[in-house]
Amino acid sequence: MNLHSLSLRNSQSCSYKDVPVVSIEELKGTIVSCVQEGKRLLAFFAQSTGEKEMQLYAVLGNDKLGTLSLLSAKVENSYPSITDQCAQAHWFEREIAENWGISPKNHPWLKPIRFIPSYREGQDAWNRSKENILPCVGDYYQVQGEEIHEVAVGPVHAGVIEPGHFRFQCHGEWVYHLEISLGYQHRGIEKELKGGPTKRTLPYMETMAGDTSIGHSHAYLQMLESLANCQVSQRAQALRGIALELERLANHTGDLGALANDVGFLPTANYCGRIRGDFLNMSALLCGSRFGRNFLKPGGVAFDLEDSRIKEFQTKLENAKKDVTVAAELLLDSPSVLARFEDTGVVSKETARELGLVGVAARASGLSQDIRKDYPFGIFSSFSIPVAIYKKGDVFARAYVRWIEIQNSIAFIQSMLISMPKGKTQMPLSSLAPDKIVVSLTEGWRGEICHVAKTDEKGQFSWYKVCDPSFHNWMGLSMALRNQQISDFPLCNKSFNLSYCGHDL
Amino acid sequence: MFKVLLARLQQKHRTIAYPKKEPVLPDRFRGLPILDNSQCLKNCQECVSVCPTNAIQCTEKGLQIDLGRCLFCTECTSVCPKGAIQFSTEYRLATRTRQDLVFDGKVFERAKILKDSIHKLFGRSLKLRQVSAAGCNACEADINVLGTPGFDLGRFGIQIVASPRHADGIVVTGPVSENMKLAVEKTYKAVANPKVVIAVGSCAISGGPFLDHKEVHNGITDLFPVDLFIPGCPPHPMTILDGFLRLMGRLKQ
Numbered sequence: 227m228n229l230h231s232l233s234l235r236n237s238q239s240c241s242y243k244d245v246p247v248v249s250i251e252e253l254k255g256t257i258v259s260c261v262q263e264g265k266r267l268l269a270f271f272a273q274s275t276g277e278k279e280m281q282l283y284a285v286l287g288n289d290k291l292g293t294l295s296l297l298s299a300k301v302e303n304s305y306p307s308i309t310d311q312c313a314q315a316h317w318f319e320r321e322i323a324e325n326w327g328i329s330p331k332n333h334p335w336l337k338p339i340r341f342i343p344s345y346r347e348g349q350d351a352w353n354r355s356k357e358n359i360l361p362c363v364g365d366y367y368q369v370q371g372e373e374i375h376e377v378a379v380g381p382v383h384a385g386v387i388e389p390g391h392f393r394f395q396c397h398g399e400w401v402y403h404l405e406i407s408l409g410y411q412h413r414g415i416e417k418e419l420k421g422g423p424t425k426r427t428l429p430y431m432e433t434m435a436g437d438t439s440i441g442h443s444h445a446y447l448q449m450l451e452s453l454a455n456c457q458v459s460q461r462a463q464a465l466r467g468i469a470l471e472l473e474r475l476a477n478h479t480g481d482l483g484a485l486a487n488d489v490g491f492l493p494t495a496n497y498c499g500r501i502r503g504d505f506l507n508m509s510a511l512l513c514g515s516r517f518g519r520n521f522l523k524p525g526g527v528a529f530d531l532e533d534s535r536i537k538e539f540q541t542k543l544e545n546a547k548k549d550v551t552v553a554a555e556l557l558l559d560s561p562s563v564l565a566r567f568e569d570t571g572v573v574s575k576e577t578a579r580e581l582g583l584v585g586v587a588a589r590a591s592g593l594s595q596d597i598r599k600d601y602p603f604g605i606f607s608s609f610s611i612p613v614a615i616y617k618k619g620d621v622f623a624r625a626y627v628r629w630i631e632i633q634n635s636i637a638f639i640q641s642m643l644i645s646m647p648k649g650k651t652q653m654p655l656s657s658l659a660p661d662k663i664v665v666s667l668t669e670g671w672r673g674e675i676c677h678v679a680k681t682d683e684k685g686q687f688s689w690y691k692v693c694d695p696s697f698h699n700w701m702g703l704s705m706a707l708r709n710q711q712i713s714d715f716p717l718c719n720k721s722f723n724l725s726y727c728g729h730d731l
Numbered sequence: 732m733f734k735v736l737l738a739r740l741q742q743k744h745r746t747i748a749y750p751k752k753e754p755v756l757p758d759r760f761r762g763l764p765i766l767d768n769s770q771c772l773k774n775c776q777e778c779v780s781v782c783p784t785n786a787i788q789c790t791e792k793g794l795q796i797d798l799g800r801c802l803f804c805t806e807c808t809s810v811c812p813k814g815a816i817q818f819s820t821e822y823r824l825a826t827r828t829r830q831d832l833v834f835d836g837k838v839f840e841r842a843k844i845l846k847d848s849i850h851k852l853f854g855r856s857l858k859l860r861q862v863s864a865a866g867c868n869a870c871e872a873d874i875n876v877l878g879t880p881g882f883d884l885g886r887f888g889i890q891i892v893a894s895p896r897h898a899d900g901i902v903v904t905g906p907v908s909e910n911m912k913l914a915v916e917k918t919y920k921a922v923a924n925p926k927v928v929i930a931v932g933s934c935a936i937s938g939g940p941f942l943d944h945k946e947v948h949n950g951i952t953d954l955f956p957v958d959l960f961i962p963g964c965p966p967h968p969m970t971i972l973d974g975f976l977r978l979m980g981r982l983k984q
């Protein structure tokens with residue numbers, strides 16, 4: 227590990243003054259060499275120092291050792307781009323440029339990612355005025371030649387789905403390139419987190435990607451508890467783990483159904499639509515909300531699972547397990563389905579690594595990456611869950627990884643229910659330690675969730691950075707579409723099922 | 732083929748018996764609040780101070796919760812020293828006016844049927860176009876679920892369609908971000924008159940958790956005339972279905 231970085235573990239709070247400030251050249255060199263050695267760039271962002279200079283922060287992860295390293299550099303309005311030597315920085319640098327008007331010089335494709343005004347008034351990387359920022363309007367990557375045509379889709383799509391814009395460069399049916407342009411869902415959450423925690427902080431966490439309420443609020447709360455030095459009971463940790471895995475179960479099951487639907491395999495499409503609801507209803511049995519809203523609270527959880535409820539839970543889980551097994555096996559055994567799933571939307575292991583994909587998409591391309599195992603948090607510090615990997619990187623692989631994870635999550639919840647640890651559901655939380663920095667990671671159902679925050683001298687957030695798994699993975703979808711038929715787009719898209727609002731925040 | 736048939740037998744027929752039978756919601760589900768003003772301590776204001784969206788008011792006239800803003804987060808119930816605020820499992824929460832969502836614990840005015848001339852057109856068949864305008868994907872998901880065989884929206888003559896040109900109205904979710912404003916307006920305009928507008932979720936009704944952010948427009952109430960308000964964050968699918976059916980006059984009051 228490089229000497230000039232602060233080494234820390236998942237959600238360990240450290241003194242802010244220990245974060246090294248290095249030269250921009252050294253920051254660039256460290257990121258490039260670490261990523262070459264096999265580490266990953268988990269987050270890369272800028273924050274204001276209150277002065278003319280801005281501070282860049284990089285979080286690098288060593289998946290094998292479970293350690294994180296943090297380093298920073300001060301820059302003014304531009305710096306030499308890292309993307310040319312490290313593709314993982316591509317999207318991050320565009321975000322830095324857009325949010326703060328800092329230009330990464332020689333970035334190969336410097337465009338806004340959300341189409342929002344700069345946080346620094348009058349300091350825009352493209353010299354746009356606030357009034358002439360129109361979502362997704364601008365130049366797109368273009369393929370030239372006879373018979374090349376362009377297809378534009380969105381923001382409003384045909385289904386009940388969030389908005390985004392997709393621009394395809396096609397030759398007949400074949401897609402040469404897909405450029406994805408987002409930003410329609412931007413609600414300005416990160417800015418509002420500054421100065422917190424406030425009474426809205428938890429609702430923000432639960433709705434930044436509303437299908438990942440538990441994943442994000444878990445990341446936030448474990449950070450909060452680390453800053454307040456609060457020991458959450460094992461029972462509360464187990465309950466949080468159950469909620470997290472229920473969230474995964476509901477979404478993975480829904481995704482298998484949606485994938486089935488996209489190839490016209492209606493039996494599984496219909497069954498999974500319903501079984502997904504069974505898992506959501508189990509969340510509601512636990513906490514009253516199908517999306518786990520208001521279940522996780524600072525210091526623990528809002529509700530307990532009493533013995534009678536555990537019984538009911540077990541029966542429901544057992545039934546859902548039977549149903550989902552039949553539905554998934556039917557899907558993954560059908561030749562007509564396999565003909566569509568196999569070899570469609572392939573992302574090679576090398577590409578996945580180069581882009582820094584996370585979660586299901588990474589594991590389906592053969593990368594062994596799972597925060598629950600690599601940087602254990604909460605209940606997973608004492609209970610390990612196997613990592614589901616499949617090598618092919620195609621739609622089938624992404625479906626199959628989901629199916630394995632469904633089985634693993636059910637097994638995890640079942641074993642929790644048999645021997646629930648004892649303890650209080652909620653512990654009191656004192657105020658947050660001042661002048662600290664924390665990196666908090668969880669494995670949401672889509673993949674790695676990374677929150678980074680710094681507290682000021684009063685123990686309030688000076689800033690709060692969120693990196694949803696979709697932030698890393700949208701580029702993966704683009705690559706999956708290369709040399710595919712455009713008619714396979716819905717299928718490839720579903721196989722990733724990324725979050726728009728989680729990206730746009 | 733044989734496998735498909737076996738699976739079909741195993742999965743059985745599972746469409747809910749509603750509306751013949753009332754649905755059973757989980758005991759921890761939070762629906763219509765139960766407010767007991769008589770218990771409030773003088774100048775307490777505890778609930779008011781913890782509410783993330785300023786949905787509660789506690790004045791001489793008593794307690795009042797604006798369900799259009801409420802996230803059903805239970806902060807108020809946990810902080811109240813007297814237990815003056817509780818949540819019931821009453822899921823029928825849709826209203827026809829914004830004002831009807833401001834609930835004082837007494838009468839709750841549920842959504843009524845569309846006016847005659849429009850009811851004639853849409854009472855038996857309603858095609859809706861959904862637009863997510865910075866919704867968090869939970870409201871969207873619980874609208875989507877109505878299309879699964881569990882609820883089987885189609886049996887009521889309601890369908891979510893792919894184009895505003897095929898639709899009798901729009902269902903909007905989300906607080907309407909600045910970046911989605913134009914697209915929502917265009918979708919609204921693309922629907923032929925007369926049309927219905929339905930706001931699903933506290934975001935679309937008031938801005939929800941994002942109330943007063945400068946990046947959002949606090950929902951659609953200032954943009955279009957809204958015919959149906961369905962509160963919740965997100966509303967339960969039964970709350971949404973109940974709202975649709977009331978609007979069409981398919982349920983008894």
Ligand code: SF4
Nearest residue numbers: 782801802804805807
């Ligand atoms: S439950 Fe509703 S009224 Fe009560 S604090 Fe939460 S948002 Fe406010």
Ligand code: SF4
Nearest residue numbers: 867870932933934964
């Ligand atoms: S009302 Fe709540 S659940 Fe619905 S979109 Fe808004 S934040 Fe999400």
